[in-house]
Amino acid sequence: RPTGGRAQSASCMVSRLSASPPVGRGFTAPLRRRPSSGSLAATADQAPAAPVALRPASMTADDSVDAREVLLVGLGDPVSDILVRLDDPSLAARVFDACGISEPGGCVPVDSDEDIKSLLAACGEQWITGAGALETPSRSFSEDVPSQGVEPAYCPGGSAANVAKGVANLGGDAAFVGMIGRDDIGARYRELLRSQKVTPVLLEVDVDDDEPGATPRSAQCLSLVEKGGQRTMRTYLGASLEMGASHFDENVERLAFGDDDGPGESNAKSKSDDAAPGGRDRASLLHVEGYTLYRPDLARAAMTAAKRRGALVSLDLASFEVVRNCRSQLCSLLDEGLVDLLFCNEDEAAELIGETRAPDAFAREDAGRAMEWMLRYVRVATVSLGARGCVSVDRRGSRGVSPGVRCAVVDTTGAGDSFTAAFLWAYLRGGSLQACCACGCAVGTAVVQVLGAELTASRWGELRGDLETVLRRDREARG
Template identity: 30%
Template sequence: MGVELETNKEQSGPTAPLILGLQPAALLDHVARVDASLLSQIPGESGGSFPVDIEELRHILNELNTHTLSSTDDKSATKTIAGGSVANTIRGLAAGFGVSCGIIGAFGDDEQGNLFVDNMSSYGVNLSRLRKKSGHTAQCVCLVDALGNRTMRPCLSSAVKVQADELTSDDFKGSKWLVMRYSAYNLEVIHEAVRIAKKEGLSVSLDLASFEMVRKFRIPLLQLLKSGNIDLCFANEDEATELLRGEEIADPEAALEFLGKHCQWAVVTLGPNGCIVKHKNEIVRVPAIGEAKAVDATGAGDLFAGGFLYGLVKGLSVEECCKVGACSGGAVIRSLGGEVSPENWQWMYKHMKTKGLSIPSSSVMSSEY
């Protein structure tokens, strides 16, 4: 496979992004509102993330023609954007909070790769660590039901991605945070990224990805958490429960205690019930924003993570970090896909102001507030 690296002589040092995201394979999301009958026909459980091959991906995309729900609030019931948990978080931090961000990974020399690059660069994300390779860019179908619940079916098997031996200290030097998503299929590159990040003095954030990923690959996940190299861990309620499956008590509170033993900050999101966080001996519970209209849950956890990280880099209290996360997570679920619209950023700023939180001064969209 031929490799062409995108280079930038000033990618390290003072100009390095404050927050870096590691997404080994660039990913293009095909988001669609669909009826329940389609969800019953595809492999894997509804509500989670289950990998499929290219034939199954094409089959699902073809089925969208007859299973897409009509839409009244959007121009289209389908949307194609740069995707992936880490990309959603990084894009949100850059677009809504004005934080300098970059992404480490690889994209293919195809239409999907070009769309990923165009979308991320339009929000000012630093792409100097994103390698261009000969091959296909990963894709994912995000199926959203009538209640706003999302089911992910990624196709990653033949996609290009950055390899562990391609990572260098220059990728990380000068940055403060590394944001990652757990994946058993990328363990080698995850471990190498953590090793270099720690050597360069970065803090590391890990999202537990999905209850299916935790269930199937729990042992290497526990080893990663127990390494002491993960500073901040995000889990939703289902992932938290899976993490302790088989234990005498396996619930979000018990998972929070477990994660708190190994991470400086442990965060468990509880959907409409808000979130619980542990930092050292402090436990904080913050409710969700009741006014958030759930059109599509895609990206809710990713944007919550972005808001929480924004709070950390700004030196906010744990409770304030949670409140910012609740506002940003509430903003993204108001429309289709993991990309927040300008009007929904304004919705977020309004709710931040209501909660006594400072509006990001460097955000290009916050001038009205």
């Protein structure tokens, strides 16, 4: 992944948000698109169900919190995932050869959307659509049929967007903040995000179609998924990298968090760890993906805005490369007390504590050392251990541990994000860390059994029922 954004030229103008004040929490009054030649663009133009209040996570076991009372805002890169399934080894070999990929696996950045188009043309016609996305039928690869004319399938991706989608599919209220290009890919991303009940709060970069490559287009990731779940990804981040601290202004803040100013910043800083999430009845949580650490000023601006409005902040470290390359930025944000919940996997935890063992040799005691380090700065530290489950601890000594569940792995795309979504959904509804871990592992296990982290609506319904049972039993056990 690139460690820096593209310099913004004079021709790459960032569209601003409408100054029309939203109604209620900020999502019940649709915003109208202004002419493209102007400086305003529609962003939060879809109204989900009426906003409701969030109860404290420290509530008693007798209290009941409805799923719609979970309110989460995600911040990150809006990346359209393009998924190609390569179950047959000979097919995979041919596709890799056609794409010039000598070492399958991993994620490599590409310089432009033209590179993505070239890779798509080389892949042939085996397109897999995500459930609930486009209804394009999958086709077998054939050298006799040109790949141009095949409509590729896009799923709205990106780490924080996946978390928002998970919360929304579990019945919570979720929004996502990011930057797209003013192009067809960005428009499709917005619509697909909206179809999963996530409110898009998306700024736009003007795109010059007459001069390809002169201005960044919406981010895309081509993911070639082999049998067994190994992914080979080629990512173009484009317009998403144009978002900086100056873009997270009062207008974006109001669209994301609503008009309620919450407690003052000084009040928020003085709250104890036992306070309700956000310290007020109608709190929210900002979830920031780790890749935003490459733009620490943006992360700080968003986190500070969340704190000012009394919201909790969660951060997922994203990858061990992020921890390695952005350690100083991470430590600075932690030192400032801007993060409440910190998520990482075993690779990232090992990088945090300087452990060089292989991930499968990373023991629970190693996770414990990593969480001890994290708890110097945050309320809750959670380490996912892949197939071995997860462990979570908070400053008060509460602990949650959940084992992994054996299953047939199809694709690990978005599994960690889905785990985080279910964990936060349960946490914001007052679940114990044990219940949060159980919910997270249940959803993560379901997601690895499908392609592209896209579960069907009926499967989400089943999972929500299972998770409601976990929370009910959790309340009964504590009551």
